[in-house]
Amino acid sequence: MNHDTTSSTRKEGLLSTHSVYGAPCWVSLTSRDVKATEEFYSAVLGWQWRPARLGEPFRIALADGVPVAGIAAVAAMWQMAVAWTPYFAVRSADEAASRAQERGGTAAVGPISLPPGRAALLADRDGATFGVWEGELFSDWDAWRTKRPAFIRLHTRDAFDAAIFYGEIFEWASGQGCCEVRYEGDEVVLRHEGQVVARIESGALGAAPDPAVRPHWQVHFAVEDVAACARAAELHGGSVLSLDADEAVLRDADGAQFTVTARRLGS
Numbered sequence: 001m002n003h004d005t006t007s008s009t010r011k012e013g014l015l016s017t018h019s020v021y022g023a024p025c026w027v028s029l030t031s032r033d034v035k036a037t038e039e040f041y042s043a044v045l046g047w048q049w050r051p052a053r054l055g056e057p058f059r060i061a062l063a064d065g066v067p068v069a070g071i072a073a074v075a076a077m078w079q080m081a082v083a084w085t086p087y088f089a090v091r092s093a094d095e096a097a098s099r100a101q102e103r104g105g106t107a108a109v110g111p112i113s114l115p116p117g118r119a120a121l122l123a124d125r126d127g128a129t130f131g132v133w134e135g136e137l138f139s140d141w142d143a144w145r146t147k148r149p150a151f152i153r154l155h156t157r158d159a160f161d162a163a164i165f166y167g168e169i170f171e172w173a174s175g176q177g178c179c180e181v182r183y184e185g186d187e188v189v190l191r192h193e194g195q196v197v198a199r200i201e202s203g204a205l206g207a208a209p210d211p212a213v214r215p216h217w218q219v220h221f222a223v224e225d226v227a228a229c230a231r232a233a234e235l236h237g238g239s240v241l242s243l244d245a246d247e248a249v250l251r252d253a254d255g256a257q258f259t260v261t262a263r264r265l266g267s
Contacts, residue, residue, distance in 0.1 A: 017089035022170035022177025025089040028070040063147040067139040087131035126215035150222035155204040163188040222263040
């Protein structure tokens with residue numbers, strides 16, 4: 001993003017990624033079928049939909065009118081995995097991608113210009129996929145945090161090593177970003193103003209055949225009724241991988257994995 005764009009964004013009262021640097025700022029689903037994806041998540045999470053600027057295969061999911069997620073029905077067209085991916089706010093997508101690659105990560109897509117910003121799809125040293133976003137935010141960040149995923153969690157082989165990788169890319173320990181990182185028990189926890197926005201835990205296996213136990217970022221959506229979401233997922237072609245009173249791990253009808261978490265656990 002150039003300085004003119006940043007100034008314009010501030011004058012209009014909209015936030016850019018500069019304001020929440022280093023924090024998760026968006027989640028996006030790569031799917032195969034727009035209509036089927038809309039129907040599934042409308043039934044399970046109660047979302048509404050509007051077109052995205054990028055064209056027909058893309059949609060923006062709304063929760064009570066607030067943009068909360070993006071859908072890109074391009075998995076078959078671009079030969080990409082069906083999966084949820086978190087995006088982190090950065091000042092420069094090109095710099096973030098370079099930092100990731102310098103530290104042993106890889107770039108799958110980009111950086112490329114996607115108005116109103118610039119993005120890259122990356123993978124860390126253990127293969128967990130994540131994105132970076134530079135530019136205007138899709139939603140007011142505070143409103144998104146209220147309606148957003150409760151948090152995102154990285155399942156990886158070594159939480160300490162992963163925290164160093166991501167911390168160096170997003171400058172978590174430098175005081176430059178909007179988040180603080182701490183070690184809490186067996187996890188690394190990223191907080192903004194006391195609220196959890198990301199967790200990193202050890203345990204995933206690098207060469208595991210099951211994607212559920214390979215290193216990956218898991219998106220946790222905050223919901224009022226976990227059991228009702230699990231029932232709706234099964235009724236609409238998805239599956240329930242695990243279920244307890246406060247949390248369920250689900251797969252949608254296309255195979256993308258996500259978690260629904262009781263809203264009170266999101267802090």
